[in-house]
Amino acid sequence: MKQSLRILVVGPSWVGDMVMAQSLFMTLKQQHDNCIIDVLAPKWSLALIDRMPEVRKAVVMPLGHGQFDFKGRKALGIKLRNEQYDWAIALPNSWKSALIPYFANIPKRTGYLGEMRWGLLNDSRKLNKQHLTKTVQRFVALATKPSDKLPTIPQPHLLIDPVRVKAVKHKFEIGQSNAQILGLCPGAEYGPAKRWPEEHYAEVAKHAIAKGWQVFLLGSNKDQQVTANINALIDNKCRDFAAKTSLTEALDLISICSQIISNDSGLMHVAAALNIKTIALYGSSDPNFTPPLNPKADVVSLRLPCSPCFKRKCPLEHLDCLKKITPYRVIKLTSF
Numbered sequence: 001m002k003q004s005l006r007i008l009v010v011g012p013s014w015v016g017d018m019v020m021a022q023s024l025f026m027t028l029k030q031q032h033d034n035c036i037i038d039v040l041a042p043k044w045s046l047a048l049i050d051r052m053p054e055v056r057k058a059v060v061m062p063l064g065h066g067q068f069d070f071k072g073r074k075a076l077g078i079k080l081r082n083e084q085y086d087w088a089i090a091l092p093n094s095w096k097s098a099l100i101p102y103f104a105n106i107p108k109r110t111g112y113l114g115e116m117r118w119g120l121l122n123d124s125r126k127l128n129k130q131h132l133t134k135t136v137q138r139f140v141a142l143a144t145k146p147s148d149k150l151p152t153i154p155q156p157h158l159l160i161d162p163v164r165v166k167a168v169k170h171k172f173e174i175g176q177s178n179a180q181i182l183g184l185c186p187g188a189e190y191g192p193a194k195r196w197p198e199e200h201y202a203e204v205a206k207h208a209i210a211k212g213w214q215v216f217l218l219g220s221n222k223d224q225q226v227t228a229n230i231n232a233l234i235d236n237k238c239r240d241f242a243a244k245t246s247l248t249e250a251l252d253l254i255s256i257c258s259q260i261i262s263n264d265s266g267l268m269h270v271a272a273a274l275n276i277k278t279i280a281l282y283g284s285s286d287p288n289f290t291p292p293l294n295p296k297a298d299v300v301s302l303r304l305p306c307s308p309c310f311k312r313k314c315p316l317e318h319l320d321c322l323k324k325i326t327p328y329r330v331i332k333l334t335s336f
Helices: 015-031 044-051 070-083 094-103 135-141 164-171 198-210 221-233 249-254 266-273 328-331
Strands: 007-012 036-041 057-060 087-090 108-112 123-125 181-185 214-217 257-264 276-283 298-301
Touching: 007 070, 007 094, 015 036, 015 044, 015 135, 036 044, 044 057, 044 298, 070 094, 070 198, 087 094, 094 108, 094 298, 108 181, 108 298, 181 198, 198 221, 198 328, 214 221, 249 266, 257 266, 266 276, 298 328
Parallel strands: 007 036, 007 087, 036 057, 087 108, 108 123, 181 214, 181 257, 257 276, 276 298
Antiparallel strands: none
């Protein structure tokens, strides 16, 4: 009996990228019957990987994002030799991300050349950014030979566990109600140049509440001030969950929303992968590069001459790319 192909994927360090990486996992499963996929990933990402049936297990990366620690990476690689992986795929382009597969003695090590990773990778690819314009395309292309045609991109699909959803409803005392729920994700870890103004979010929330909807504010502890400001603008009529949930709980709360309005952020990609109708707002980033991977999603971008600039803060100090997306324009896309 032929032994299953054992694959280790070195995962990305951002929520949205990890969601998009599921398209790669799905493609690998389609191309290699019964392959085993493990993902080397930060501890925070376990909540996402747990909802991806294509992945057997996560191997927790003990080193923080940006932490080099050559000895630590070598030690982890040596430890992973017992897994006898056949193939490693490194999604990050950094030199350090290729060290663990190298020290794990994995025979085939695939990734983009990135930071001159000759030797560390023995199946290194030159990235053609004009051909592979989207992040998800770049991930999926690593499942194929360089000369192969890019396969159809599978849509990420995170699983929902009704038992967990029931538990999160109980924990946060979300009772049975006929009211539909609007989820607002006003944060963006990358920086303020990706954040739609708080006043605009508040205006949309007011409109939804007037139509009988509930409004959830969702985000991490870094988004707490932003959500608090929005809630204050509407007399605290929203349920503010920022900094009160784990990523798993946020995922389950998103799953009970009827609609999500979000900046270009990790939670936007989560909502799209949960098949929730999503309105995605783009300012300094490019909707052609990291779009929500769901046909239900509506993308709003003014495509001004100065955007996308990919800056954390608006270099022109006006943020017109987001400020000039009016609440009315977004409300027209909702189902209120």
